[in-house]
Amino acid sequence: MPIPIHDPHQAPGGTLKRLPLRKAAVLFIVAVCLCLSGLLYLQIEQSRRQDLANAQMASANLTRAMAQQAEDTFLAADLVMTSLVDWIQEDGYGAAQRPRLQRTFARRVQQLEQLHGMFLFDREGQWVITSFPDLPRGNGVADREYFKYHQQNVSSVAHIGPAIRSRENGEWIIPISKRVNDHAGNFQGVLMAGIKMSYFDKFFKSFSLDDNGTMFLGLTNGTLLARRPFDESLIGTSLAKGEIYQTLLPNASAGTAMIDSVVDGVTRLYGYRQLESYPLVVSASSSRDTILKGWHDRAFQSSVIVALVMLGVGLFGWVFIHQVRDGERIEKNLIKAQRALELIATHDSLTGLANRRLFEQSLEIEFARGARQSSPVSLIMLDIDFFKRYNDAYGHVAGDHCLTQVAQVVKNCCQRKPDLAVRYGGEEFAVLLPDTDINGALAIAGQIRRSVMDKHITHSGSPTGYLTVSLGCYSFIPLGNDSPELFIQRADAALYQAKNAGRNRAAVLSMDGGVGELMRSDR
Numbered sequence: 001m002p003i004p005i006h007d008p009h010q011a012p013g014g015t016l017k018r019l020p021l022r023k024a025a026v027l028f029i030v031a032v033c034l035c036l037s038g039l040l041y042l043q044i045e046q047s048r049r050q051d052l053a054n055a056q057m058a059s060a061n062l063t064r065a066m067a068q069q070a071e072d073t074f075l076a077a078d079l080v081m082t083s084l085v086d087w088i089q090e091d092g093y094g095a096a097q098r099p100r101l102q103r104t105f106a107r108r109v110q111q112l113e114q115l116h117g118m119f120l121f122d123r124e125g126q127w128v129i130t131s132f133p134d135l136p137r138g139n140g141v142a143d144r145e146y147f148k149y150h151q152q153n154v155s156s157v158a159h160i161g162p163a164i165r166s167r168e169n170g171e172w173i174i175p176i177s178k179r180v181n182d183h184a185g186n187f188q189g190v191l192m193a194g195i196k197m198s199y200f201d202k203f204f205k206s207f208s209l210d211d212n213g214t215m216f217l218g219l220t221n222g223t224l225l226a227r228r229p230f231d232e233s234l235i236g237t238s239l240a241k242g243e244i245y246q247t248l249l250p251n252a253s254a255g256t257a258m259i260d261s262v263v264d265g266v267t268r269l270y271g272y273r274q275l276e277s278y279p280l281v282v283s284a285s286s287s288r289d290t291i292l293k294g295w296h297d298r299a300f301q302s303s304v305i306v307a308l309v310m311l312g313v314g315l316f317g318w319v320f321i322h323q324v325r326d327g328e329r330i331e332k333n334l335i336k337a338q339r340a341l342e343l344i345a346t347h348d349s350l351t352g353l354a355n356r357r358l359f360e361q362s363l364e365i366e367f368a369r370g371a372r373q374s375s376p377v378s379l380i381m382l383d384i385d386f387f388k389r390y391n392d393a394y395g396h397v398a399g400d401h402c403l404t405q406v407a408q409v410v411k412n413c414c415q416r417k418p419d420l421a422v423r424y425g426g427e428e429f430a431v432l433l434p435d436t437d438i439n440g441a442l443a444i445a446g447q448i449r450r451s452v453m454d455k456h457i458t459h460s461g462s463p464t465g466y467l468t469v470s471l472g473c474y475s476f477i478p479l480g481n482d483s484p485e486l487f488i489q490r491a492d493a494a495l496y497q498a499k500n501a502g503r504n505r506a507a508v509l510s511m512d513g514g515v516g517e518l519m520r521s522d523r
Contacts, residue, residue: 022324029317033310040306044299048292054271055254055291057273059284061206062215063254065474067273068216069203071113071202073276076191078158080108081178085116085156085191086182093120093189098129107132116166117195118174120180121147123189141190150179150190160278162223163197163235171395172197172235174217174225197226197235204228212266212287220249220279234263244272244283244480258288324415324439346374348423350400351407359430366418366434370478376474378441381493382410382448385468385503387427389461402457402467403427409451413444430491438475438508445506453504468504470495 048149070321084104091097105118109131120129125142146161153159153367161175173194180189205228206481215228222240239245242262248255254273261268270284275282322427354362370377384390384406391399403423408428410421422430431448433441449469457467472494474487490509 001071004273022321022328024316025321026199027500029313032313034311036306036313040302044295044412047297047298049297051291055286056271057288059256059269060254060505062284063271063273063282065207066203066215066217066284067275070200070280070282071275071277073195073199074158074280075177076112077115077195079179081118081158081176081191081193084108085178085180087190088120088191089182095434100109101129103133105129114199116171117168119194121190121192122290123187125190128189132168135147138167139241141167141192143158144175146175146177146192147190151187153179153208154181154185154187155179156181158278159363160219160280162219163225172232174200197230201225201228201230207284209284210286210290212268212290213285214261214263214268215284218281218283220274220281225280237263239263244270248272249281250275259284272470303484305367324366348407351404351423352411353407353421353423353429354413355422356424358422359424360484362420362432363487366432367478367482367484367487368480369434370481371480373435375435376427376437377479377487378433378436378438378473378476379487379494380433380441380448380471380473380506381424381488381491382445382469382471383431383495383499384427385470386459386461387501390459390467394462405455405457406452406469407469409455410448413448415450430488436475438473441473441475442506442508445473449504449506464504470503471506472496472498473508474504482500 084101088097088101088369093101101120102105105120109115109117115131117131119131119141121126121141122128125140125144125147127140133393144161144164146159149159149161156179159177161177163172163174165171166173169356173196175192175194177190177192179187181189181516182188200217204226207215209215209228216224216239217226218224218239222238222242222245224237224239226232239262243257243259254267256271258267258269260266267288269291270283270285272281274280301347328452346355346361347353348355353425366377371376384402387399387402390402391456394402406427407421407423410431414421414431418434420432422432424430431444433444438443449471452467452469455467459465459467462468471489474491474494476482476487492506494509497509501507
């Protein structure tokens with residue numbers, strides 16, 4: 001039972017088992033890379049949300065400004081028309097009043113930049129008075145949407161109709177009109193003011209938008225009135241199936257949303273708002289790609305930087321892990337060499353049995369244990385009979401081989417883990433038997449003696465013709481202050497008595513240490 005110079009379960013410098021450094025290094029590097037990736041994701045995602053939030057705020061502010069401008073534009077025209085309608089309904093529009101009304105129409109148009117012109121139509125839809133010097137020629141406006149509306153509705157509220165081309169000069173206008181009644185409240189005609197499409201186009205262009213950005217003014221039924229960028233083919237088309245009209249406006253009169261345009265399919269962030277005073281909806285949008293362009297650039301730069309850092313960490317970790325692996329290999333070699341040195345220091349190089357140094361250490365340990373537990377400790381000393389004659393007859397090489405065979409027999413007879421087989425010196429061996437009384441020691445001694453004989457090792461110098469051994473046994477219960485030397489001497493005394501009695505036998509020294517009576521085992 002070898003006793004190592006140091007405890008292999010004790011980590012240097014502490015009581016805790018040493019961590020597997022290479023695995024810890026790999027886990028640390030993986031954790032660092034995961035943390036960097038997680039922080040990069042959080043930073044990128046936060047930046048994206050911030051850019052979208054800023055764009056939403058800008059879009060909401062823009063639509064608020066558009067709504068205010070549109071309301072002011074139509075309100076100014078509405079107020080002018082209301083005063084004129086009151087005047088016309090009170091004084092009529094006969095031949096005597098027409099010159100004055102024409103001058104008034106012209107002044108009002110000059111005062112309001114957004115107005116294209118003002119027009120009064122009779123109950124048949126024919127021109128009566130306009131802000132222009134000459135009346136247009138033609139069949140009138142009985143076919144226009146706004147005229148039909150007032151024919152069928154008695155409401156005095158201003159009506160805003162779909163954009164049309166003026167029959168005066170072909171310019172695109174947005175009509176805002178009011179019904180004119182006689183004193184009895186019967187339909188007498190329509191007063192219409194045309195809001196220039198170019199006025200809204202100019203207003204829209206005063207805002208900074210990206211190339212894919214849009215702005216529009218539409219009726220609450222989805223009819224498109226004005227748009228930036230201006231596209232004549234889209235004027236008057238319906239946006240009613242778009243998400244703004246279908247989903248957003250029924251739930252909130254103002255807001256923002258990222259949606260795909262029903263006009264061109266481009267994904268944009270739309271801000272929308274429905275006017276409170278008029279059946280109008282304004283909207284402004286910026287394309288998602290433009291909003292996130294700066295974010296994409298920052299995300300790419302951050303990703304490159306983190307990737308370089310992770311590459312550096314990975315390279316450092318690779319070098320570190322290789323150094324750790326080399327260190328572990330060196331440490332294993334050192335441990336292996338240390339164990340070899342311990343084996344050399346505590347075991348006989350020829351037989352592989354424990355040497356005297358380990359035997360002496362084991363004696364101290366077993367004496368202390370025996371004293372604590374009041375258990376017996378036994379020792380067998382054995383010697384090869386006539387070994388000098390064996391060496392002289394067969395040579396030292398054969399003698400070494402003989403020693404090895406006997407040592408193997410002794411080792412095989414030590415069945416328990418605490419038992420220790422020792423080469424005590426030359427051809428002499430010892431067997432330390434903890435927790436074993438004299439009867440157990442004698443039994444093992446007899447087993448060793450018979451096993452050596454069963455080897456049938458030829459020995460011409462022995463009376464039997466074969467190799468034999470003599471054994472001496474001694475057993476006692478340690479008291480705590482016992483002498484190992486005396487213990488060995490008594491077992492050795494039993495051995496000499498076995499030799500003196502004729503060899504090839506086991507002798508037992510009595511417990512009181514006397515040398516008179518012997519017990520023999522020669523069977």
